[in-house]
Amino acid sequence: MTDTIIIGGGLAGLCAAVHLKKRGKQYLLLEASDRVGGRVKTDQKDGFLLDHGFQVLLTEYPEAKAMLDYEKLKLKEFDPGALILQANGSMDHIGDPLRQWNTLFRTVSADVGSLFDKLKILRLRNHLARRSMEEIFQQEEMTTAAYLQKFGFSPKIIKRFFSPFFGGIFLENNLSSSARMFEFVFKLFSKGDAAIPEKGMEQIPLQLAGQLDPASILCGQKVVQVDGSEVITDAGQSFQAKNIILATQATALPVPQRNNYKQKAQSVTNVYFSSPSLPFTKPLIALNPNTSQLVNNICVLDRISTAYAPQGQHLISVSVNGIHGSGGLTDIIKKELTTWFGPAVQDWQQLKTYCIPYALPDQSSVRDTLSPSELKLSEKLYICGDHLLQGSINAAMKSGRLVAEMLD
Ligand SMILES: Cc1cc2nc3c(=O)[nH]c(=O)nc-3n(C[C@H](O)[C@H](O)[C@H](O)COP(=O)(O)OP(=O)(O)OC[C@H]3O[C@@H](n4cnc5c(N)ncnc54)[C@H](O)[C@@H]3O)c2cc1C
Numbered sequence: 467m468t469d470t471i472i473i474g475g476g477l478a479g480l481c482a483a484v485h486l487k488k489r490g491k492q493y494l495l496l497e498a499s500d501r502v503g504g505r506v507k508t509d510q511k512d513g514f515l516l517d518h519g520f521q522v523l524l525t526e527y528p529e530a531k532a533m534l535d536y537e538k539l540k541l542k543e544f545d546p547g548a549l550i551l552q553a554n555g556s557m558d559h560i561g562d563p564l565r566q567w568n569t570l571f572r573t574v575s576a577d578v579g580s581l582f583d584k585l586k587i588l589r590l591r592n593h594l595a596r597r598s599m600e601e602i603f604q605q606e607e608m609t610t611a612a613y614l615q616k617f618g619f620s621p622k623i624i625k626r627f628f629s630p631f632f633g634g635i636f637l638e639n640n641l642s643s644s645a646r647m648f649e650f651v652f653k654l655f656s657k658g659d660a661a662i663p664e665k666g667m668e669q670i671p672l673q674l675a676g677q678l679d680p681a682s683i684l685c686g687q688k689v690v691q692v693d694g695s696e697v698i699t700d701a702g703q704s705f706q707a708k709n710i711i712l713a714t715q716a717t718a719l720p721v722p723q724r725n726n727y728k729q730k731a732q733s734v735t736n737v738y739f740s741s742p743s744l745p746f747t748k749p750l751i752a753l754n755p756n757t758s759q760l761v762n763n764i765c766v767l768d769r770i771s772t773a774y775a776p777q778g779q780h781l782i783s784v785s786v787n788g789i790h791g792s793g794g795l796t797d798i799i800k801k802e803l804t805t806w807f808g809p810a811v812q813d814w815q816q817l818k819t820y821c822i823p824y825a826l827p828d829q830s831s832v833r834d835t836l837s838p839s840e841l842k843l844s845e846k847l848y849i850c851g852d853h854l855l856q857g858s859i860n861a862a863m864k865s866g867r868l869v870a871e872m873l874d
Contacts, residue, residue, distance in 0.1 A: 468492045470873060471697050471707040473689045473720065476504020477859060478850045479713030480674040481533060481866030487678060491873065494705060495678070496697065498688035502675050504715070505825065506859070508666030511817055513776030515666040519736045519822050520765065520783045523670065524651070526658030527860035529867065534673060540664035542771040546655075548631055549752035550578050555805050557752065560627060579623025586619055594653040602649045603834040610636070613645035630753035634763040636829060637732035637787050643829040647856055650834075664771045670859070689720045695846050709846055709873055713866065715824055716853035723843060728853045730828035735790045735821050737799060739782040739814035740775070745807040759802045760786045760795070782814060791821045826857030834864075841869045848873065
């Protein structure tokens with residue numbers, strides 16, 4: 467019998483295992499799928515690296531900074547700011563003048579809001595620079611949309627910048643996610659970079675798994691029942707431990723208490739295209755503020771890390787909030803994007819489409835800390851996972867550490 471069985475090998479389960487190992491505890495991690503990583507995986511296809519949905523690491527995530535070796539991940543950063551796809555077919559480059567001074571002129575003249583709005587962005591940055599994480603997560607819950615209005619931003623900048631930018635992060639177009647999450651993400655964007663590991667997002671869980679004993683990770687083990695100190699898989703195999711940690715997504719918890727946890731989630735559809743020509747050259751994300759269209763954002767991933775595409779080809783990621791599995795999506799995307807990138811879009815080749823029903827747990831209410839009674843369900847049963855805090859790499863990692871720290 468081992469000390470602890472961890473059910474689920476996403477970032478939360480992996481971090482729990484790493485912290486248990488550091489404390490000299492025995493552990494066995496059971497993962498249902500063919501490999502660890504959970505929602506952070508990368509497929510290889512024809513020389514392209516395809517992350518399971520477009521995602522980024524914010525380099526200032528406190529848990530990631532503590533747990534990951536950024537140099538070994540060879541992080542490749544996006545330029546700060548974004549391209550805004552305007553309805554008339556033009557594109558505005560919104561820079562971050564505090565970090566890239568040469569974008570100041572473009573930012574001041576970009577047609578996304580008034581000069582007053584742009585000054586308010588600087589005020590917001592200063593306000594959040596002084597605010598601690600505790601203050602951010604203790605403030606009263608309200609939607610991001612309500613927060614931005616209260617802060618005095620105009621409807622124009624909310625529609626043309628905040629809605630597509632944070633819509634792409636929250637995976638919903640209404641800015642109904644918590645203002646706590648907005649402040650957290652905005653603060654981290656102001657302090658650090660959005661980045662991807664040179665060889666794909668899956669390098670993050672692989673680096674964590676690399677700190678563990680390979681014999682303590684069993685893949686292809688779907689747990690269907692937890693009974694006291696016994697865990698049973700769908701193949702009928704039984705494992706025993708003094709403690710059991712549930713580290714699956716909320717909707718997959720193999721216990722009757724599942725419905726006590728957030729079942730509502732944000733979904734996303736991510737379509738990858740290859741193209742011999744570039745729609746735009748900058749290592750930036752391009753945002754579509756027109757919410758009556760499907761495309762939320764587009765990015766050329768090999769402009770961030772050349773390893774994402776073979777030589778002579780480019781890898782274009784297009785994200786659409788919600789699930790759009792039915793036929794015709796590729797044609798709609800191409801039609802929409804022709805407005806900005808011309809007839810060359812028709813030659814893009816669709817490589818793969820990822821429909822991800824459970825991408826982020828519902829974020830209308832989020833937090834950054836957990837009490838022992840929230841981590842411990844019964845004498846032997848514990849829980850971690852992003853759904854307990856917020857939908858982020860940081861939250862998943864933190865929940866794994868917190869649960870590992872409280873085990874005997
Ligand atoms: C498209 C997309 C975009 C995102 N964008 C970002 C971003 O830009 N920045 C950011 O910080 N975060 C982002 N996230 C969120 C982030 O990826 C997640 O918050 C985090 O990976 C969740 O980790 P987790 O360990 O809590 O859960 P998961 O990764 O879901 O891990 C749960 C694991 O449990 C396993 N499992 C389930 N049931 C069983 C069972 N019965 N038995 C055994 N194993 C089981 C699963 O196979 C899985 O491996 C994004 C997520 C998606 C999908």
